[in-house]
């Protein structure tokens with residue numbers, strides 16, 4: 598579904614992502630882990646087209662999308678949650694999702710079509726809001742929602758866009774303890790659709806271990822480990838050097 602070939606970016610003399618080659622299959626959730634500054638977010642930015650690669654290629658469904666900008670990549674099927682920047686703060690929760698449903702339906706700017714399809718669009722928007730547990734807040738302004746609800750709304754918008762690839766960068770960051778399970782449940786639900794490819798950047802190893810089918814580890818921009826979760830997490834070199842875990846804490850991680 599998604600593949601990077603020798604993907605590289607340099608900022609001045611610093612190689613932030615270095616010749617990363619990796620393929621991500623449909624029906625899998627791959628966690629991308631590594632210490633701060635390892636290049637995880639930059640790798641995401643290269644895939645979604647936020648920044649331009651210095652070298653290498655990104656393929657989606659076998660097509661080379663390297664020359665496309667971020668909007669065209671989104672249209673091609675790459676869906677990324679952007680730390681709340683996808684939200685229209687002054688629109689209601691329902692309107693935010695409705696716009697995403699509409700974009701998906703490619704109703705575009707044809708006003709007649711928008712009007713005639715409006716009921717369908719709203720119905721689909723409401724279905725999505727049920728899924729992300731925001732139906733009772735459909736009339737609230739997005740800006741008035743607490744942080745956790747805004748993150749849920751962002752996932753809802755992404756779901757409404759129905760991308761082939763879902764990219765989550767620390768989706769539970771800044772959430773309260775009781776909000777975290779809601780987002781994790783949503784990602785679990787997404788996993789049930791075996792046609793979707795999910796990429797997750799996440800520091801919380803308990804989340805990674807529970808959700809992922811595969812873990813890749815970046816360090817200094819390089820791909821240094823790739824495999825099924827138990828073996829990657831258990832690997833001493835990954836624990837000590839790349840996840841910053843002391844050998845004494847190993848028992849805790851393995852538990």
Ligand SMILES: Nc1ncnc2c1ncn2[C@@H]1O[C@H](COP(=O)(O)OP(=O)(O)OP(=O)(O)O)[C@@H](O)[C@H]1O
Pocket residue numbers: 608613631632633634635636637638639640
């Ligand atoms: N636009 C930029 N210009 C210069 N250097 C950058 C830029 N973006 C990222 N970097 C550098 O690239 C490296 C990788 O950063 P990146 O944010 O991708 O790491 P990360 O693994 O996501 O870290 P974290 O876990 O802290 O979010 C860092 O050294 C960072 O300072």
